Amino acid sequence: MSQQSSTIGSEVTWSAEGAAVNTADANAAGSAGAYPGASEPPHLSVRNLHVHVGGNHILKNINIDIPNKGITSFIGPSGCGKTTLLKTLNRLLDRQKGVVVKGAVLVDGVNIYDKEVEVTDMRKKMGLLSQRPFPLPMSIFDNIAYGPRIHGIKKKKQLEEIVEYYLRATHLWEEVKDRLNQSAAALSIGQQQRLCLARGLAVEPEIILGDEPTSALDPVSTQRIEELFLQLKDKYTLILVTHILRQARRLSDTIVFLYMGEIIEYGPAEDVLLHPREKLTQEYVKGFIS
Amino acid sequence: MSYKQIRLWKDRWSANLFLWLCLFFIFIVVLIGVGLLIKSAPIWKEQSIVHLIFSKEWKPFQGKFGFLAYISGSLLVTFLAVIIGLPISLMSAVYISEYAPGRVRSILLPLIDLLSGIPPIVYGVWGVLTIVPLVGQVLAPRFGAVSSGYSALTGGIVLAVMIFPLLIRILLDVFEAVPAGLKDASLSLGANQWETVKHVLLKRSAPGIIAATILALSRALGETIAVLMVCGNIAVLPRSIFDSVYPLPALIANNYGDMLSIPQYDAALMLAAFILFVLIFLCNALSRMVLNRLERRDYA
Ligand SMILES: Nc1ncnc2c1ncn2[C@@H]1O[C@H](COP(=O)(O)OP(=O)(O)OP(=O)(O)O)[C@@H](O)[C@H]1O
Numbered sequence: 113m114s115q116q117s118s119t120i121g122s123e124v125t126w127s128a129e130g131a132a133v134n135t136a137d138a139n140a141a142g143s144a145g146a147y148p149g150a151s152e153p154p155h156l157s158v159r160n161l162h163v164h165v166g167g168n169h170i171l172k173n174i175n176i177d178i179p180n181k182g183i184t185s186f187i188g189p190s191g192c193g194k195t196t197l198l199k200t201l202n203r204l205l206d207r208q209k210g211v212v213v214k215g216a217v218l219v220d221g222v223n224i225y226d227k228e229v230e231v232t233d234m235r236k237k238m239g240l241l242s243q244r245p246f247p248l249p250m251s252i253f254d255n256i257a258y259g260p261r262i263h264g265i266k267k268k269k270q271l272e273e274i275v276e277y278y279l280r281a282t283h284l285w286e287e288v289k290d291r292l293n294q295s296a297a298a299l300s301i302g303q304q305q306r307l308c309l310a311r312g313l314a315v316e317p318e319i320i321l322g323d324e325p326t327s328a329l330d331p332v333s334t335q336r337i338e339e340l341f342l343q344l345k346d347k348y349t350l351i352l353v354t355h356i357l358r359q360a361r362r363l364s365d366t367i368v369f370l371y372m373g374e375i376i377e378y379g380p381a382e383d384v385l386l387h388p389r390e391k392l393t394q395e396y397v398k399g400f401i402s
Numbered sequence: 403m404s405y406k407q408i409r410l411w412k413d414r415w416s417a418n419l420f421l422w423l424c425l426f427f428i429f430i431v432v433l434i435g436v437g438l439l440i441k442s443a444p445i446w447k448e449q450s451i452v453h454l455i456f457s458k459e460w461k462p463f464q465g466k467f468g469f470l471a472y473i474s475g476s477l478l479v480t481f482l483a484v485i486i487g488l489p490i491s492l493m494s495a496v497y498i499s500e501y502a503p504g505r506v507r508s509i510l511l512p513l514i515d516l517l518s519g520i521p522p523i524v525y526g527v528w529g530v531l532t533i534v535p536l537v538g539q540v541l542a543p544r545f546g547a548v549s550s551g552y553s554a555l556t557g558g559i560v561l562a563v564m565i566f567p568l569l570i571r572i573l574l575d576v577f578e579a580v581p582a583g584l585k586d587a588s589l590s591l592g593a594n595q596w597e598t599v600k601h602v603l604l605k606r607s608a609p610g611i612i613a614a615t616i617l618a619l620s621r622a623l624g625e626t627i628a629v630l631m632v633c634g635n636i637a638v639l640p641r642s643i644f645d646s647v648y649p650l651p652a653l654i655a656n657n658y659g660d661m662l663s664i665p666q667y668d669a670a671l672m673l674a675a676f677i678l679f680v681l682i683f684l685c686n687a688l689s690r691m692v693l694n695r696l697e698r699r700d701y702a
């Protein structure tokens with residue numbers, strides 16, 4: 113018990129320090145008690161979702177409403193199904209062989225697993241950041257312009273504005289403005305990840321999915337990405353997978369705790385991290401299971 | 403010797419062994435080239451090599467050995483084979499790797515392997531029975547040409563079918579090497595499957611596609627029996643793709659061992675082999691250069 117309270121103590125201290133960046137809304141989200149944005153219907157919900165991969169039951173009866181705006185984190189031990197769950201949200205999972213998805217993922221009330229749904233439109237609403245950055249095989253400029261071009265923006269001037277805007281938004285502009293036409297592969301990993309974020313933002317998504325987006329990055333790059341997330345969370349719904357509890361604490365408004373393919377507990381970050389109801393969550397948060 | 407020494411010894415010697423095996427094979431290749439060059443000496447010592455290559459007169463009885471018709475025949479047939487074979491292979495490979503459901507894939511792949519196992523002579527017979535009449539009676543008249551059907555185009559089509567399995571196999575490997583995360587990245591931006599194929603898969607695979615093409619090119623350049631059966635084997639400069647041609651390998655296969663009564667004939671055939679050797683060598687050197695170029699642009 114004493115161990116737990118000491119954890120809480122240090123946690124409070126941390127958030128007091130870290131609050132410098134984003135005090136207002138972190139507190140607002142916390143003090144509101146319910147999920148941030150709980151007043152509007154969630155535009156992303158999962159209903160009775162089951163996923164089988166190659167005959168293994170990987171996700172079992174998943175039901176969540178992801179609150180609008182703010183940061184929702186999926187946490188849980190390795191292999192519990194975090195990546196799988198994230199990839200079901202924009203239908204990247206069922207591209208793989210041997211995957212069977214049952215149940216519904218509702219985006220703005222529409223089940224994206226319905227046959228009639230246009231997958232590309234749905235995917236456009238969700239940016240994706242993967243575990244390591246995948247710059248497209250083209251220049252820095254074209255990486256950002258890729259999405260807008262596909263969605264019909266042809267004017268050079270307009271594309272230039274978009275590219276500059278999102279490179280500024282991800283604090284990359286100063287670093288790359290002189291070499292926009294060079295290959296994106298030449299950037300550092302941290303820069304590449306910010307480029308991927310900018311690229312995703314340029315198609316104006318509502319939701320950003322991140323699968324351990326900082327796990328390949330050095331501490332400084334990680335911090336920059338985290339700061340970006342905190343800035344973005346007022347405008348976007350961010351869903352992050354992380355296995356770093358400290359990161360989940362630093363960033364999350366809502367926490368979803370997964371264990372062996374099931375949701376054990378989910379709710380506002382403070383509740384789940386500081387006062388978990390379930391025994392498994394308690395053990396995970398204390399670091400007994402990882 | 404202690405166990406530790408034995409391990410060290412094995413390690414050192416295995417490395418040496420591999421090195422020597424490698425050198426041995428390089429040596430054999432060099433040996434073949436040099437051998438051909440020496441064997442063809444009687445002819446290039448008497449006539450200038452430039453003249454031999456750029457003259458189209460082939461009159462062994464008068465001692466005239468111009469290779470131009472053969473070289474251009476070889477190049478034309480090979481070029482046609484790649485022009486026809488590459489797009490089809492590329493599209494098939496894209497379909498198999500990106501679109502085909504698992505079951506279709508598991509039917510197609512063994513079929514393709516089967517194709518590559520069919521001996522060239524069978525392709526030759528098939529070409530004579532189907533492609534020769536197709537070209538002679540259907541395609542040539544449609545383009546206002548007169549053709550026996552034994553033509554450069556026929557050779558190109560038969561060769562295209564022959565390099566098809568090779569190309570597909572390599573292209574599939576090339577596509578396999580494109581990380582799923584890269585395609586996911588494109589898809590997640592709202593690109594559809596085709597846009598992803600065009601801008602990501604094909605672009606990223608460009609060096610591999612070029613390497614595959616050049617490999618197929620060398621293969622087509624060296625193919626003998628099937629080509630020999632369908633090209634007509636007339637040593638004149640082709641003026642259209644419906645003309646008969648006489649590719650280098652066919653020249654060698656048809657005449658080697660015969661007509662030794664004519665002086666220099668033997669040497670001329672050796673020179674033909676050497677030219678083929680050099681062409682294929684150039685092909686590979688070219689592919690290496692292109693690949694290095696593209697890799698230096700380092701689109702990871
Ligand atoms: N293609 C596959 N075939 C079979 N099993 C798979 C496949 N992909 C994932 N799995 C299994 O699904 C389960 C969940 O995997 P997932 O990658 O979602 O876990 P995760 O929570 O993201 O783990 P990590 O923290 O290590 O990334 C694991 O047990 C894994 O072994």
Ligand SMILES: [Mg+2]
Nearest residue numbers: 194195196323
């Ligand atoms: Mg994962």
